[in-house]
Amino acid sequence: MRGARLPLFGARLGPGCAKRWLLVGPSAWLCEEGAVPASDPPLALDAPAEATPLGLPHRYFFVSPDGSFGYRELETAEQGSPDVQYQPGFGVAITRVSPKPTGDAFGLTTRGYWVPMRDLHAAPGIEFRGVSFSGALAWVRRDGTPVYSAPARRKQGTTLARHTVVGVQEVREHQKKRYLRIDENEWVVADDVIEPQLAPPPPEVRPGERWIDVDLSRQTLVVHMGDRPVYATLVSSGNGPAGSPSATPPGTYRIWVKLETSDMDNLEDVEARANYAIEAVPWVMFFHQGYGLHGTFWHDRFGETRSHGCVNLSPRDAERVFHWTSPKLYPGWSAVHPTAHEPGTLVRVR
Numbered sequence: 001m002r003g004a005r006l007p008l009f010g011a012r013l014g015p016g017c018a019k020r021w022l023l024v025g026p027s028a029w030l031c032e033e034g035a036v037p038a039s040d041p042p043l044a045l046d047a048p049a050e051a052t053p054l055g056l057p058h059r060y061f062f063v064s065p066d067g068s069f070g071y072r073e074l075e076t077a078e079q080g081s082p083d084v085q086y087q088p089g090f091g092v093a094i095t096r097v098s099p100k101p102t103g104d105a106f107g108l109t110t111r112g113y114w115v116p117m118r119d120l121h122a123a124p125g126i127e128f129r130g131v132s133f134s135g136a137l138a139w140v141r142r143d144g145t146p147v148y149s150a151p152a153r154r155k156q157g158t159t160l161a162r163h164t165v166v167g168v169q170e171v172r173e174h175q176k177k178r179y180l181r182i183d184e185n186e187w188v189v190a191d192d193v194i195e196p197q198l199a200p201p202p203p204e205v206r207p208g209e210r211w212i213d214v215d216l217s218r219q220t221l222v223v224h225m226g227d228r229p230v231y232a233t234l235v236s237s238g239n240g241p242a243g244s245p246s247a248t249p250p251g252t253y254r255i256w257v258k259l260e261t262s263d264m265d266n267l268e269d270v271e272a273r274a275n276y277a278i279e280a281v282p283w284v285m286f287f288h289q290g291y292g293l294h295g296t297f298w299h300d301r302f303g304e305t306r307s308h309g310c311v312n313l314s315p316r317d318a319e320r321v322f323h324w325t326s327p328k329l330y331p332g333w334s335a336v337h338p339t340a341h342e343p344g345t346l347v348r349v350r
Contacts, residue, residue: 004332005038006030025330027339054125055315057260057282058093058110060297061120065089068120070113074098074106077114084113086277091298092120093261093280110261110280123297128163129316130233133222136168138180138193139234139303148187151179155186163234163302166193194303196220196232202252202348210324211346212293214311216248219303221293221313223321231324233317236296236306237349246309248349253287255325255344259335260284262294266308283318285325287347294318311349 010023011032019032069082077100086092094107097117105117131137140160147158151174160166166188170181178190197218205211208226215222216237223231240246262284265277278298286292293311295318302314313321322329325345329336338344 001332001334005040006035006332025333026341052319054127055129055282055295055317055319056297058095058280060123060280061092061094061107062123062298063088063090063092064119064121066119068115070109070111070115071106072113074100074108074114077106078104078116084111086115086119087275089276091123091278094120111263126297126300126314126316128234128300128302128314129320130221130231130314131165133196133229133232136195137232138166138168138182138188138195140164140166140188140193141303142192145188145192148179148189149185151175151187152177158186160188163300168195194218194220194234196222196229198222198229199350201227202346204252204346209346210326211348212321212325214248214347214349216250216349219305221311221317221321223324231320233313234302236299236302236304236312238307238309239305240309246307248307248309248311249288249291250349251288252346252348254346255285255287255292255327255338257286257335257337258284258322258325258327258329258344259286260329261334282315283313283322285322285345285347287344293321293347295322 006024008022008024011020014021017031021029022032024030063086065088067088068086070084071077072083092115093110095110097105097107099105106114107117108114140162143162145160147155147160149155151172166182168180172179179187180190181187197215211224213222213224219235219237221233221235222229237248238246261280261282263279264281266272267275267277282295284292284294291309293313295315296312297315299306306312327336327338327342327344
């Protein structure tokens, strides 16, 4: 990233750089022409990742129903031809807001365009996040889910909200229907909740290795260390028919690149029913071609198929999984590929 402060472990001359090559990290070299000496100390390579507000690295906005335009220069914004046009509903990431002399506020996008803030509305904050795995658990599917004092005995006036997480203490079948006991005198119908279903590790997992299990049938993601589940959450995978480009492909993969943010759109798809464009989608972990895990701030329907093929996580979950997986993205870096000494985390989709 521009302005990143990096440690310096060594330097040497070599082809492709008029000055020296600077060793700035494991298997990472930077041409001296792209850097200047820094007086401040570098950020530690093992510095803990600090959580961002609501799991988002930027402030995100959606373009109003009337659309908008972007301009390269703030001083001349709206005085001449625009440099880019934004369609209604497109998502932009704003890095800072500055006023013009007229008093109108403009936001600078991650792509370097100034957009009038009056044409944008803020993306809602998503609070949902997963939980540490400490036993059998489940999430409520929908608002108003009834609670029972015993199987088939409705507990009047008591309901649960969507995404409420409950512990499963007992399972009982009554009149061909499964009930789960979630408290001393409280039960729910099993079909009203989403239960993660654990499965043995794939043979590719090394002993004690971190890996991720995505269950398409239940729309859950479980983080493991070896054969031990440590974290579980709900996701939204592709909503297309099996085998189509908009379906999440089953299989066992390894993360092949991680990006702090990545622009995503379908503007070149002439057959698309509707176009979308989202700038700086956060915490992207591609595991198979253009399919990946990433943060999602434009919906909170986790537990339902929703995406164009990727695995959507809430921003808080995506940030946590991003910093938990390998290869590690060091402070100041915007993207990282696996190496021989730090392979990508294994992701199984089933």
